[in-house]
Amino acid sequence: AxxxxxxxxxxxxxxxxxxxxxxxxxxxxxxxxxxxxxxxxxxxxxxxxxxxxxxxxLPVAIKQAGRFEAALLAAIDPVLAAYPSAYGHDFAGPPSTRHRFQEWSSRIRPAWLRQRSYAIQRRMGTMADEHGGLLSPDYLGRVIDLDYPAMRRFFHMEAITDSGLLRRIACLEYLAQRLGSRLR
Structure with missing residues (x-):
């Protein structure tokens, strides 16, 4: 509309x-x-x-798998484009076969499966910490109580397998510790 x-x-x-x-x-x-x-x-x-x-x-094919964005970045700053990315390849050249396959498999996935993808990934096992160990007990224990006394009232901490979700809960725990008795 x-x-x-x-x-x-x-x-x-x-x-x-x-x-x-x-x-x-x-x-x-x-x-x-x-x-x-x-x-x-x-x-x-x-x-x-x-x-x-x-x-x-531009033709649609150039816009798939980040080809256009990579070429634009490479034209603006070739040195920056040559650094490795979170996608598994740099932007100085074409995307890797692995990245193209991941893009393709995401595009062909039916809508009903897209709605369930996160739940399926969670059930398949622990989701990796993409932030280089910032969630390790050694590091996180310096900042918060690893028993999560405040957030344990709201979450089943033993069931959390997604590092992104754990990171958010850790932030809430930190906030709860700082707010103390003002948190209800």
Missing amino acids: AVGAAPRERLCRQTVEHLYPKVRCRALFGREISLEARHGAYLMPFLDHQVVAEAMT
């Missing part, structure tokens, strides 16, 4: 590409950009309207 399409009307590719930066990225990054900009210059080149307009002219 926001773009003037009827319910269930199939949208053309161009309309969808216009919607992504205007709607999804704004919701995802709007607050972050606002907060960061208060403390100095902050650049989100992939959301710049001129970059988006130019990207609209």
Whole structure:
């Protein structure tokens, strides 16, 4: 309705590409950009309207698996693009076969499976700590009580297998310890 399409009307590719930066990225990054900009210059080149307009002219194949973003980063700063990324490859060259397969498998996954992906991953085992050991008991124990006395009232700590969730709960525990008796 926001773009003037009827319910269930199939949208053309161009309309969808216009919607992504205007709607999804704004919701995802709007607050972050606002907060960061208060403390100095902050650049989100992939959301710049001129970059988006130019990207609209590129074939879809170039835009899959981060090819366009990698080429843009490599053109701006080749040294930065050559550093390894969290995706398992640098941005100085094309994405790895592994990364392309992960992108493809995500795109072909049906909607009903997408809704259950997190739960399935959790049931498959512990989800890795992507922050280099910051959640290890040795490190975390310096900051909070590892028995989680405040958060244990709200969470089954033994059942937490996701490092991202544990990190958030640890932050809440830290806050609870600092607030003391003011926390109910």
